Amino acid sequence: MARIAIIGAGFAGHTAALYLGDKLGKGHEVTVINRLEQFSYVPSWVWVGVGRMPLAKTQFALRPVYRKFGIRFIVGRATEIHPDERYVAVEPADGNPADARVDYDYLVVATGPKLDFAGTPGLGPDGGFTESICTGPHAEHARDRYLAEVDRLKQGEKRRFVVGTGHPGATCQGAAFEYITNLHKDLVRRGLRDQVDLLWLSNERAVGDFGVRGVHIKRGGKIVSSAEFIGAAFKEYGIRHQVRTGVSEVTADAIHWEDYDGASGETPYDFAMLIPRFLGQPLKVVDREGNDASGEVLAPNGLVKVDARYGLPYEELIRTPEAWPERYQNPRYPEIFAAGIAFAPPGPVSEPHVNPNGMSITAAAPRTGMVSGIIGRVVALNIVDLVKRGKMTHGERMTEMYAACIASMGDSLWDGSAATIMIYPVVPDFRRYPNEEGRDLFVTHMEMGLAGAWMKRMLHTTFIHKLKGGIGWRFIPE
Amino acid sequence: MEITPRDRFWMNFKLFQLVRFTVLNLKILKGVNASKRS
Numbered sequence: 001m002a003r004i005a006i007i008g009a010g011f012a013g014h015t016a017a018l019y020l021g022d023k024l025g026k027g028h029e030v031t032v033i034n035r036l037e038q039f040s041y042v043p044s045w046v047w048v049g050v051g052r053m054p055l056a057k058t059q060f061a062l063r064p065v066y067r068k069f070g071i072r073f074i075v076g077r078a079t080e081i082h083p084d085e086r087y088v089a090v091e092p093a094d095g096n097p098a099d100a101r102v103d104y105d106y107l108v109v110a111t112g113p114k115l116d117f118a119g120t121p122g123l124g125p126d127g128g129f130t131e132s133i134c135t136g137p138h139a140e141h142a143r144d145r146y147l148a149e150v151d152r153l154k155q156g157e158k159r160r161f162v163v164g165t166g167h168p169g170a171t172c173q174g175a176a177f178e179y180i181t182n183l184h185k186d187l188v189r190r191g192l193r194d195q196v197d198l199l200w201l202s203n204e205r206a207v208g209d210f211g212v213r214g215v216h217i218k219r220g221g222k223i224v225s226s227a228e229f230i231g232a233a234f235k236e237y238g239i240r241h242q243v244r245t246g247v248s249e250v251t252a253d254a255i256h257w258e259d260y261d262g263a264s265g266e267t268p269y270d271f272a273m274l275i276p277r278f279l280g281q282p283l284k285v286v287d288r289e290g291n292d293a294s295g296e297v298l299a300p301n302g303l304v305k306v307d308a309r310y311g312l313p314y315e316e317l318i319r320t321p322e323a324w325p326e327r328y329q330n331p332r333y334p335e336i337f338a339a340g341i342a343f344a345p346p347g348p349v350s351e352p353h354v355n356p357n358g359m360s361i362t363a364a365a366p367r368t369g370m371v372s373g374i375i376g377r378v379v380a381l382n383i384v385d386l387v388k389r390g391k392m393t394h395g396e397r398m399t400e401m402y403a404a405c406i407a408s409m410g411d412s413l414w415d416g417s418a419a420t421i422m423i424y425p426v427v428p429d430f431r432r433y434p435n436e437e438g439r440d441l442f443v444t445h446m447e448m449g450l451a452g453a454w455m456k457r458m459l460h461t462t463f464i465h466k467l468k469g470g471i472g473w474r475f476i477p478e
Numbered sequence: 479m480e481i482t483p484r485d486r487f488w489m490n491f492k493l494f495q496l497v498r499f500t501v502l503n504l505k506i507l508k509g510v511n512a513s514k515r516s
Contacts, residue, residue, distance in 0.1 A: 228479035236481040402513035404506045415490060420502055422509055443509055448481075449489035451498035477510040 002028045002387040005088050005104035007078040007283075009034035009062055010042070011369045012340025013110030015376035015478060016383075018469055021069030023384045031072040031102050033090055038062060039467055040136055043369055044460050046178040048139040049273070050186045051147055052411050055136050058460075065469050074099045081107065083297065083333040084288035106383045109304050110339040110376060113278030116167065122250030123166045123276055129250050130166060131273040133179055142273055146183070149271050153192040159270040162255060164201035166274030168246025171364035173202055173210045176275050177230070178408045184237045185410030185417075193238070200234060200241040201255065201267065201274070203361050205351055207231050207241050210405075211363040213350045215423055216437040217446050223436075226421070229446055233409065233419065242267075244353070246361040247274060262356035278341060278364065280304065296332040304338030305330055308346040317347045318438070321399035321429040327392060328379050337379040340372035345398075349427050369463075370403045371426060373478025398427040402443070406456045409448070418452025421445070 004020055006013045009032050020030045038059040047053035066073040076092035076099060088107065092099040115134050117124030124138075125131055131142035149159055163180035165173060180200055187193040200207070208214050208226030215226040234241050244260040254266040255274070280302025287293035299305050309323035317323055323346045330336040338344075345365045352362035367375070374396060382392040402424040410416035422445040428438025435441065466476040481489075488494055 224479065232479045232481050396513070400513060402509040404509065417489060422505060424509060424513065443512070445505060447498070447502075449498060450492070450495040451502055454495070454499050455502060477507070 002105045003103055004028065004030045004106045004108065004383055005102045006030070006032045006108040006110060007088065008110035008112055008340075008342065009036075009039055010110060010112045010340060011372040011478075012342070012376035013108060014039055014062070014467055015373045016108050016110060016339055016380040017066070017071055018069060018467070018473065019377055019380035020383060021066070021071045022474070023381075024387060026070045028387065029072060030070070031074060031104075032062070032066060033074045033076060033078050033088065033102060034062065035075070035077055037075050039065075041460060041464055041467075043175075045133045045136065045139040046175060046182055046408055047411050048136070049131070049133040049142040049146070049179060050182045051143045052182070052186065055140055059136065060464060060468055065467075068469055074102065078111075078283060080284045080286050081109075081297065081336070082286050083293065083336060086335065105335060106386065107336045108339055108379055108383070109283070109336065109342045111281040111283070111342045113341045114281045114302065116277040116279045119277045119279075120167045120247055120249060123247075123274060129252055129272070131271070132276070133175060133273060134172075134275065145271060150190060150192065153190075153195050156195075158195045158197070160197040160199065160268065162199045162201050162267060162269040162272040162274070164274055165203045165363075166247050166250070167277035168203050168248075168359055168361040169277045169364055170203055170275045171211045171278055171366045172275045173204055173363060174366065174368070174405060174407055176202070176273065177210070179273055180239060181233070181237060181407075181409035182411065184239060185412070198237070198239045199267065200239055200243075201245055201247070201257070202243050202363075203246050204243045204363050205353070207234060207243055209243075209350050209363055211348070211350050211366045212423065212426065213428060215421055215444060215446055216439070216441065217444055218441045223441075224446075226446060229419070229448070233448065244361060246355075246359050248359070250274070258355060258357060258359050258361075260353055260355055260361060280342065280344075297330055297336065299344035301344065303344035304336070304342055305332075306338050306343045307331060308344070310344070310346050312346065314347060314352055318428065319430055321397065321427070321431060323347075324397040324399050324427055326395035326397050327382060328375055329382075337383070339376045339379045341367045343375070365427070368403060368405055370405070370478055371398065371401060374401060377478055399425050399429040401426045406452055406459060408453065408456045410453065411457070413454060413457060415450070416453035417448055417450060418456045419446065419448050420452040420455060
């Protein structure tokens, strides 16, 4: 009997759990450790944050799903990994001592990010000044603050809302883009848009970079970039933008930043939603002698080292597609896998920049829900291979991966919109695609319109159905 | 690049967007199947 432990039940961990439970059956033990009782469909928190969807509609209880798949479920916090003795130390939420140690033959670390609000003084709703849509309670807090702003607007006040990235190394610009465009649509709906100065403030090299070096498509015989595409959307929505900016601090009335040239400035604001930097969760790794062995498993940012080639300078990294991991397996402890945001990428996808003051203003590589789900599936199927056949047969680098991303720009099914972006591969491969973009320009695609809004809403319903293990769940792509 | 009145029309013309909805779903399914490794 094989024992598989999974830390985290987000897109990557929960997807891995479903495939493992489905393919291994009751003869093996799959255990999921998660801090919360429920799965959260994070992409819809944009709508929670503008008050267009209640949080409860984005969540479902995990225990019944895991019961159906024969998976043991522990609600609690994983605190330590003991890779030599192959167990995870857990603080169970109910204090049950039987759940304090989970032994494993294979471990999947799928913790998602630690939201590093502390990395920028004054950032975040807990003790800071800005809002976030990165957790359920944060999205509800953002909603309440936004609605308080709406009340002030109704009194005739003029306000400035700033949305973007709150750290020079942040990622997840896509979610922030969805939030600022949904704010715009909601304000238009309320007849208050003229009273708000909406500003996009980000660490991207150009608008539409999204941490993936931008997207380029062939349209009418010429190449159109996401910079032009998103720039046109911002112009249409009357959203000002300031990129190449690293936020260094937030105070009660201003956002302090430096730019690519080393100039510093402050932007006054009334309401701000800024995404923090993502680090690895604070898991300790302890060897047989009780010593800290984090360096064997974790990169300095706390993310798990995998079968990637680390330390390459950017110019070499973008020409080396095999630097990106294929199996998401830790080289020192091959029974440890990392899936989703938890794995340490070999570097950024977007071009880095260090300003004259030494600030690195570089959009980090995103691992969207789809990419996280794909990696969760690959890891699960490889573990199944190892259990049943002793040999892995699955692999998919991000330089081989297709991803579709639908960025809501207004949730209404009547007059809403979304940017539908299909990107292949996610990380450019200049060897296979020797064009300026390193991508397949026949497959890579971008468009904007009401169809995207329908798709975004459909994804919400379809993915929640899939992730509950509903009928046909295997046939719905990650 | 600008969003023109013509663009705005097509982006919200329901029948056309229904066709785009179908096409986009098919494109995604095709892309997913093409990139899956066995």
